[in-house]
Amino acid sequence: MSKISASMVKELRERTGVGMMDAKRALVDVDGDMDKAIDLLREKGMAKAGKKNDRIAAEGLANVYVAGNTAAIVEVNSETDFVAKNEMFQDLVQNIAKLVAENKPATMEEALAIKTDKGTIDSDIVEATQVIGERINFRRFDVLEKDDNAAFGGYLHMGGRIAVIAELEGTTDEGAAKDVAMHVAAINPRYVSKDQVSQDELDHEKKVLTEQALNEGKPENIVEKMVIGRMNKFLAEICLVDQPFVKDPDMTVEKFVASKGGKVKGFVRFEVGEGIEKREENFADEVANQMK
Known part of the structure; x- marks a missing residue:
């Protein structure tokens, strides 16, 4: 009997929409023949969802x-x-x-x-x-x-269009953690702090900002100072702890969390559909095709 690999099971699931174990059993039954496995699942009425898989x-x-x-x-x-x-x-x-x-x-x-x-x-x-x-x-x-002396804060925006988990350490204040999660949902920082930004990204941004300053006709002796200031602004835009806190812009997120006795350890932010290339549909054509 042919060896049934995980990639074969994955492909059959993607092509038919059936469950993982059903896909594996079908492949075993037909000795690993993909086309026969699809036919077998169709014959059993299990590939009902398969037509939807190219959507x-x-x-x-x-x-x-x-x-x-x-x-x-x-x-x-x-x-x-x-x-x-x-x-x-x-x-x-x-x-x-x-x-x-x-x-x-x-x-x-x-x-x-x-x-x-x-x-x-x-x-x-x-x-x-x-x-x-x-x-x-x-x-x-x-x-x-997390540890016992830490707090999770979860937040859903638009009923779950955006979801965030924030983790604070040094405090068990879940309300503060939820406030940070709300900030992350709204502002979408890329990093917790500048320590997480790679040297390659820093070097690239510095090069771009330097060229911008030179193209503005600024004297070389002040370009370096301008770049330092713009780099600090860039880091504040992408790093959570340096951003003005949405509920009190007079303080940074770092200072807000410190006022609760803690510091930001991390966060995870999911926005539905991010990174997925959506197909552009022509509504008139779609209706016309359905009426044929």
């Missing part, structure tokens, strides 16, 4: 869940934003976040295999795809763990 799922919801010293953030995609208002889809996303926090999977394969009341996360997604009628995709997740 782009770039809408959906993100969610966060905190379970003691563990927090999870997830993104589950759908094809249209209408599905985000579907109660079954909302429950699915919330349940996935809870189960990921409780089980702490290390990979997406482990996450999809987590047991649920009805089967697994994977099979629940397939069921939702078939019931709702749109392609649904569990795109990504992250799991954070």
Whole structure:
């Protein structure tokens, strides 16, 4: 019998929309022949969701869940934003976040295999795809763990269009952590502090700013001072702790957190659909095609 690799299972899942174990069993039954496996699943009526798989799922919801010293953030995609208002889809996303926090999977394969009341996360997604009628995709997740003397703050913007988990250390003030998460949702910093910015990025920005100053006709003897000032402004724009706090712009995020006895350890921010290339649709053409 041919060896059934994880990549083969993944390809069959992507082409048919069935669950992970169903895809593996089908491949085993046909000795690894992809086309025969697809036919087998179609014959069994299990590839109902398969036709939806070439559609782009770039809408959906993100969610966060905190379970003691563990927090999870997830993104589950759908094809249209209408599905985000579907109660079954909302429950699915919330349940996935809870189960990921409780089980702490290390990979997406482990996450999809987590047991649920009805089967697994994977099979629940397939069921939702078939019931709702749109392609649904569990795109990504992250799991954070903290010490007892620390705080998680979760925040959802627009009902889950943006989700953030912020972690503070040195304080257990969850309200302050939630305020920082709200700031992250609004301002979208790239780093916690300038220590996380790579030297390559710093060198590149310095080069660009230097050329800008020279092109402005500034004397070389003041260009260096100008670049230092602009570099500081650049770092303040991309680094969380240096940004004016949204709820009190007179202080930085770092000073706000310090007033609560802590410091920012990290954050994770998911915005639904970021990085996914959306297909441009011509509505008139779409309607015309459906009427043929």
